[in-house]
Amino acid sequence: MIATSTPSLPLPANLQNVDEFEQWQRQHIHEGSYEFVRGRIIEKKEMKQAEYLILKFLTRLFAKTAAYERGDELTPEMDSYVDETRKRRPDLAYFSLSQIQETGKGIRQRTRFAIEILSDSESYQDVIDKVQDYFDGGAELVWYVIPESKKIYVYTSPDESKAYKGTDVISAAPVVPDFQFTVGNLFA
Structure with a gap:
């Protein structure tokens, strides 16, 4: 599910941090999922079928890793807290x-x-902001999958990325070293 920059919930003027947002969220019934970034509520759009196929490929491949055997997870739509004013929900x-x-x-x-x-x-x-937020929160690696061009941009810092496509092999090292595949297989 991908974020948009237009809030669909009315944002009370007094919400300043994630705690206040989550308290407000518990009091207001709504559908869907949301991120909170420095006073903005950002709606995450529903996943499209093509995106679901990407998610399925990645989660099934992850299930073959040593990290998965240890009990680690590659989880869709799980809150990732950056700081007191930012909460993201990566795909x-x-x-x-x-x-x-x-x-x-x-x-x-x-x-x-x-x-x-x-x-x-x-x-x-939006892409640059998300990448920065993940690294501000302590991420070591961010992948941005671009279905239209059949590429994956691998960020090792907010300012360093490399594009992978076709027969290039992508790896989640150093976080999950045995989570790797040929990029073209993801889009086959």
Whole structure:
């Protein structure tokens, strides 16, 4: 599910942080999922079938990794807390077993590895903002999947990326070293 920059819920003027947003969210019944970024509520659009196929390919491949065997997960639409004013919901986010267990104690988690699938409604600035937020939250790796051009942009920092396509092999190292595949297989 991909974010848009237009809030669909009316934002009360007094919401300044994630705690206030989540409290407000519990009090207002709504459908869908949302991110909160510095006072803005950002709606996540429903996943399209082509995006679901990408998600399925990636999650099934992840299930063959040593990280999965340890109990780690590559989870769709899981909250990833950046700081007190930003909460993102990557299309897929990697969380270790210990992070997952800590969520049961109410401890907020930040992903080390986020995967986003570009939507038609996202601007270049939206992409840059998300990548920056993930790294601000402690991510070591961000993949941006571009279905239209059949490419994956791999960010190792907010300012460093490399495009992979066709017969290029992509790897989630150093976070999940054995999570790798030929890019063209994702779009086959």
